[in-house]
Amino acid sequence: MSDSSSIGAIETRIRELVHDYVGVNGTDAPITPALRPMFHTVVDQALASSEGGKRLRALLTLDAYDVLAGAPDSTQSRSVRTKVLDFACAIEVFQTAALVHDDLIDDSDLRRGKPSAHCALTSFAGARSIGRGLGLMLGDMLATACTLIMEDASTGMVEHRRLVEAFLSMQHDVEVGQVLDLAIERMPLDDPQALAEASLDVFRWKTASYTTIAPLMLAFLASGMTSEAANLHCHAIGLPLGQAFQLADDLLDVTGSSRSTGKPVGGDIREGKRTVLLADAMMLGTAAQRVQLQQLYEQPFRSDAQVHETIALFHDTGAIEHSHERIAKLWSQTQESIEAMGLTAAQSQSLRKACERFLPDFTAER
Amino acid sequence: MSDSSSIGAIETRIRELVHDYVGVNGTDAPITPALRPMFHTVVDQALASSEGGKRLRALLTLDAYDVLAGAPDSTQSRSVRTKVLDFACAIEVFQTAALVHDDLIDDSDLRRGKPSAHCALTSFAGARSIGRGLGLMLGDMLATACTLIMEDASTGMVEHRRLVEAFLSMQHDVEVGQVLDLAIERMPLDDPQALAEASLDVFRWKTASYTTIAPLMLAFLASGMTSEAANLHCHAIGLPLGQAFQLADDLLDVTGSSRSTGKPVGGDIREGKRTVLLADAMMLGTAAQRVQLQQLYEQPFRSDAQVHETIALFHDTGAIEHSHERIAKLWSQTQESIEAMGLTAAQSQSLRKACERFLPDFTAER
Structure with a gap:
């Protein structure tokens, strides 16, 4: 695969994974209506903060696997390649988690040319203390999400x-x-x-x-x-x-x-x-x-x-x-x-x- | 076991686990000497922040297991009981991680009657921005540690x-x-x-x-x-x-x-x-x-x-x-x-x- 088609597959999968693992999608435990708007804003910010990386780490994961494993020649090896894509995405999600916390530590207003997560959330919440608190939790949520992605993707191997x-x-x-x-x-x-x-x-x-x-x-x-x-x-x-x-x-x-x-x-x-x-x-x-x-x-x-x-x-x-x-x-x-x-x-x-x-x-x- | 003897076992094990999982104890990758003092201060703070809880969550874990599983009557069941103690400790370590971040969000100076983690680290580092940064990372380290404790303790089950x-x-x-x-x-x-x-x-x-x-x-x-x-x-x-x-x-x-x-x-x-x-x-x-x-x-x-x-x-x-x-x-x-x-x-x-x-x-x- 070319870099651009690999990056396309990575971006699509990161979006799906962040949506599924950061959000609350089970129907048995919906969030009470009054609190949904802010929660959805945090999930949207998780998606926004996940965009725009160069995906160097994901590309290295996929390429190194392909070099060692060769072209997938069976259903089983295609299934492993799909799991490796999720590992690659889990590393990228971890990076996003680390950058969200890093921007809090450095008090950085910008990340990848856009407002950093805690700055964007401060704008929404209308209070810096709440925006920074939400940013901290967003980093925690992304860190938990990437571990669960890795756990699920490697199950059965x-x-x-x-x-x-x-x-x-x-x-x-x-x-x-x-x-x-x-x-x-x-x-x-x-x-x-x-x-x-x-x-x-x-x-x-x-x-x-x-x-x-x-x-x-x-x-x-x-x-x-x-x-x-x-x-x-x-x-x-x-x-x-x-x-x-x-x-x-x-x-x-x-x-x-x-x-x-x-x-x-x-x-x-x-x-x-x-x-x-x-x-x-x-x-x-x-x-x-x-x-x-x-x-x-x-x-x-x-x-x-x-x-x-x-x-x-x-x-x-x-x-x-x-x-x-x-x-x-x-x-x-x-x-x-x-x-x-x-x-x-x-x-x-x-x-x-x-x-x-x-x-x-x-x-x-x- | 009485509550006090259970709590004693929990405290001892939490201390061992936090030392092992937050610190860097492998000999293959020692930290460069100039940076060791601050790193050791952070590990010491992880131990200090882990002290003093009522251990209600750990006690419930152990008691509920004992009620269901009965008294350990074989080497195998004693081995499971040992693992359950680690699960109980992992929950307590997670609580500490959450409280360290919670105190940052609320800007609380005190926790369990002692300086909160980021306050204690600010005193050591001599700068609030660095103390808060170290506190944020300490919460992250404890969260990673508790997951790895859980992963290791449940292996083989x-x-x-x-x-x-x-x-x-x-x-x-x-x-x-x-x-x-x-x-x-x-x-x-x-x-x-x-x-x-x-x-x-x-x-x-x-x-x-x-x-x-x-x-x-x-x-x-x-x-x-x-x-x-x-x-x-x-x-x-x-x-x-x-x-x-x-x-x-x-x-x-x-x-x-x-x-x-x-x-x-x-x-x-x-x-x-x-x-x-x-x-x-x-x-x-x-x-x-x-x-x-x-x-x-x-x-x-x-x-x-x-x-x-x-x-x-x-x-x-x-x-x-x-x-x-x-x-x-x-x-x-x-x-x-x-x-x-x-x-x-x-x-x-x-x-x-x-x-x-x-x-x-x-x-x-x-």
């Missing part, structure tokens, strides 16, 4: 328990990563080496876990791979790929090309986000540049002029170039790990192409 | 899938209930009949779901009952019991006896919470009393004097007496539903005693 456990472990890892992401904001800036290590560690927990490792894990398990092999390969391929993806995303915040998150260029710098770029700039820069960066980041916010000053420092110190090198090295690790799976040349190439989607600006030039 | 599905449905129902609880705050006060119905509906979703229905459902399924029978009986017994429990809790906010939530008497009135008591007072009162109540509740907060004025109105209109009648009627329904199970007299009596724990001030006098 011999790998059922391992699939559900992998999915829940993914959720736990991302939550750990969110805590670490808040912890890193309180790190002092006097040890750039520790900051770079901490930042890459956050990428592992917060990003690689559900962006690359879990999609590969679920696909590998569904294709019949043993737990040990699936675990080994999904980490070997997925960890460097997920870290490279987040490095590339942080870089795009600075260089601005092809960033489609609906957030302004330089936003990470304005907010003072502790990134690998910042750590690299401090490690590679002169003593004077390091002091300059420390002073810039000691303030609660940076002005437009200071954002540009910081971007110039990221260039001048060689931090931007170093991030490119980091990404290239991680991408090499991913490619080597694909080779190490011992697949056919055609399979390896297909899996590499599936992974390349996460680094469109970096793999094309190679 | 023939009822595995039905148990996990019932547990996830419980979570979904409580989340729906939280949304409805926010929706009810926006209801106009001109239709007390609709308000009473809406309020009782919220009790069903937000309280009965996980307080009485799910504990009974998990216990019944674990004892080998069919899904249909378990579903029928847990709703017939648990729905009126859970609604009576919430009515009694709302009543204790007004009358103040034996309320041990660590919240001040009259707090619901001060905050303007829409309750069945308020609806009953408006339905039963004179036109003048109704206008008086409407005026009192149209303000954002009520003073101490206004709280006392409202409590007097709840007495004078007969609303308090009517709540007692509502509770008595619901408790009768629960007792009839226990009888309808066709158990032995001894079993019925034991199950009734297990249910009575939710209404200590109301069943003793009967």
